[in-house]
Amino acid sequence: ERLVGSEMCIETGPTIVSENGQITYTFTVTNKGNTAVTQADDIVLRDVFNPILKNIGVTYNGTVLSNTLYTYNEATGVFETTAGAIEVPAATFATNTDGTVSVTPGTAVITVTGNI
8 A cells, every 4th residue: 555654743732721822733744655645545634623723724834725625623623634635745765875775754744723
């Protein structure tokens, strides 16, 4: 399967947020494979925010993601990108002088910011 070697890391911050304060979730999807993940692969990022966020903003690789490329339910906290909205480049590989191979994963970063 083309997604073998893919990983996702989730970071949140800050750890203490006051009522009506802002929180940011950062999802970093990495691809350690030699084939890019494209729209045709129809990958979906789905998470349930707890606490539920209000008035969210979403970026994909630093660019605002159109709200036609994700759904968010403020009653349940369910966030989901549409199939194919996320692409992740293939990893790059280099042979070191000692013969070992170094892998630099391809990455995609999705950031969701909202108020609690």
